[in-house]
Amino acid sequence: MATNARTGAATTRATVRERLRRVTDPELDESIVDLEYVDEIRLLGSRVHVTFTLPTAWCSPAFAWMMATDARDEVETLEGVTRCTVRLREHMHDDEITAGVNRRSTFGTVFPDADGGVDEIRATLDAKSRLARQYDAIDALREAGLTDDQIRTLTAADLTLDDETATVTLAEGAFCVAVDHDPIAAYRQRADVTGLLGDDHPELFRNPDGDPIAADRFDLVYHRSRLANVNMTGQGSVCDALNEARHAPGRPPLSR
Amino acid sequence: MYEQDGEEIFVIDSHLHYWDASEENITHEGGEQFIQCFYDYHTGFTPEERQWSLEEYRKYEEERMLNDLFGNAAVDMGIFQPTYLKEFYEDGFNTIEDNASITEQYPERFVLNGRFDPREGLSGMRELERQNEEHDLQGVKLYTAEWHEGSKGWRLDSDDAFDFLELCVDLGIENIHPHKGPTIRPLNRDAFDVNDVDDAATSFPELNFVVEHLGLPRLDDFCWIAAQEPNVYGGLAVAAPMAQNRPRKFGEIMGELLFWMDEDHVLFGSDYALWNPDWLVETVMNAELTQEQRDEYGVELTTDVMKKVMGENAAELYDIDIEAKKEAFAxxxxxxxxxxxxxYEETGAAAD
Structure with a gap:
């Protein structure tokens, strides 16, 4: 346990680990903790050092960069942590990414040859993960007995979320329905990140472009949400198999 | 010929390579990274007892290839898809001439595809004409992530690419196979973006676009394009071996493909030597959707569906008369x- 001399706040490896759950592999939309990318967390006073490895050495440098900067920034939101440094291991650009992220450089400075910036890639993948999460959220609402039309027109204001429960209010407040918390909370978080909760439309669920869903398009949008979900989890299977292959006994070492 | 429940399945493996990644042929570190990356895919999705060693994998002999295709009758015919990568490999990785050294000996068993790269301009056009003249092409494989004089890739919807697609129309080369798959080290990930296929397919309705590897990891973009473009097809290479160690995922992918497209637009390919058809064909043929997947997608992998995927759809695109072939192969x-x-004798008897 580390204690910040100034604030007295206590940080443990467990709290750092818990905070790192918020960081996702942007291509898979799964937490880097659940994916077991995090190798080591070290505490040095109010400083934290996180070491991580990705499934393949040629994972997109932009994705590696996003995970490294997100890990650093999330850990630094913990009270009692003054600075977080990261180290990426066994990647084709491990040294550049480690040094660049710890020096707080930009992706463009470290990788001048890359086409397009990290922000653009992140926005595309966030939009895809919102759509993928929408699939599970709609299923949860159907499970709770809502009709497709009620789901389609549900607004952010109709939804009440706390840490463990989720309820929706229907028929202008006439009644409340409890729904499965996790898929709804996960969806709402992404809807927020992608800027849909603050735009001109009150509807919670949207088509892939971010507009409200027309009545005759609900099935199509639901199926496209399923497709986004299958794509993300399918890629997860590929990464997973590559990860196993890479760590199999007797595997020749990767050339550098 | 593969047989299942007394039914004969004529298998056309639509994605074959005959490559050389021997150390003598590698001229750039990218060549070494590329073959090692392939090898990770190979070991990641091959049953342990069927894995090759890295040394075997670098360069294989014709006999081995023929045995892997035909030895246990898994495959009846194959389509070669060249991959040049001349900036990594002295004589190229898997060129049309490499492939022709096999197809010329067994012309009835193979289709030989060509390739083009629009960044080669006029000389590239002349080269495509030469390939067509010499090998009477029906198709081309396109590698949009290939490096070329400082460029790390090209797009199918560029003006230059359209000039080459025009030339394909003029030469009667109808089948265009763009590689749109996972990132292969050290190639640029963005060069496999699948959205450029949309514009090309709309602009050239007389051509067929077989998107190799289904655009993975962009299956969502691929299916959405394919749902709207009747001349867009999906090549199963890379997805197919998931049937071996990720069968549920394979089922979901097949479910999505059959839901957004139909069974006439999906083509089997082993990607040899990434994976061996002598075990892969059987694995894919034995794949089943779960009850939940059947309900969700409203589709099934029936023998009729699989017959199309494993051979009939490729036969349609390449004007292959399956019944005549069965007779000739006896x-x-x-x-x-x-x-x-x-x-093949059994087939003859059954057909009489």
């Missing part, structure tokens, strides 16, 4: 070499 060189007479 006594050709490959049948003689591998003792396959019984497979």
């Amino acid at each position: 006594s050709d060189d490959v049948t003689e070499e591998f003792g396959l007479e019984a497979h």
Whole structure:
């Protein structure tokens, strides 16, 4: 346990680990903790050092960069942590990414040859993960007995979320329905990140472009949400198999 | 010929390579990274007892390839798809001439595809004409992530690419196979973006676009394009071996493909030597959707569906008369070499 001399706040490896759950592999939309990318967390006073490895050495440098900067920034939101440094291991650009992220450089400075910036890639993948999460959220609402039309027109204001429960209010407040918390909370978080909760439309669920869903398009949008979900989890299977292959006994070492 | 429940399945493996990644042929570190990346995919999705060593994997002999295709009658015909990568490999990785060294010996068993790269301009056009003249092409494989004089890739919807697609129309080359798959080290990930296929397919309705590897990891973009463009097809290479160690995922992917497209637009390919058809064909043929997946997608992998995916759809695109082929294969060189007479004789008897 580390204690910040100034604030007295206590940080443990467990709290750092818990905070790192918020960081996702942007291509898979799964937490880097659940994916077991995090190798080591070290505490040095109010400083934290996180070491991580990705499934393949040629994972997109932009994705590696996003995970490294997100890990650093999330850990630094913990009270009692003054600075977080990261180290990426066994990647084709491990040294550049480690040094660049710890020096707080930009992706463009470290990788001048890359086409397009990290922000653009992140926005595309966030939009895809919102759509993928929408699939599970709609299923949860159907499970709770809502009709497709009620789901389609549900607004952010109709939804009440706390840490463990989720309820929706229907028929202008006439009644409340409890729904499965996790898929709804996960969806709402992404809807927020992608800027849909603050735009001109009150509807919670949207088509892939971010507009409200027309009545005759609900099935199509639901199926496209399923497709986004299958794509993300399918890629997860590929990464997973590559990860196993890479760590199999007797595997020749990767050339550098 | 593969048989299941008394039914004969004529298998056309639509994605074959005959490559050389030997150390002598590698001229750039990218060449070494590329073959090692392939090898990770190979070991990641091959049953342990069927894995090759890295040394075997770098460069294989013709005999081994023929045996892997025909030895246990898994495959009846194959389509070669060249991959040049001349900036990594002195003589190229898998060129049309490499492939022709096999297809010329067994012309009835193989289709030989060509390739083009629009960044080669006029000389590239002349080269495509030469390939067509010499090999009478029906298709081309396109590698949009290939490096070329400082460029790390090209797009199918560029003006230059359209000039080459025009030339394909003029030459009667109807089948365009863009590689749109996972990132292969050290190639640029963005060069496999699948959205450029949309514009090309709309602009050239007379051509067929077989998107190799289904755009993975962009299956969502691929299916959405394919749902709207009747001349867009999906090549199963890379997805197919998931049937081995990720069967549920394979089922979901097949479910999505059949839901957004139909069974006439999906083509089997082993990606040899990434994976071996002598175990892969059987694995894919035995794949099943779960009850939940059948309900969700409203589709099933019936024998009729699989017959199309494994061969009939490729036969349609490449004007292959399956019945005539079965007759011819009863006594050709490959049948003689591998003792396959019984497979094709039975067919003859059943057809009479």
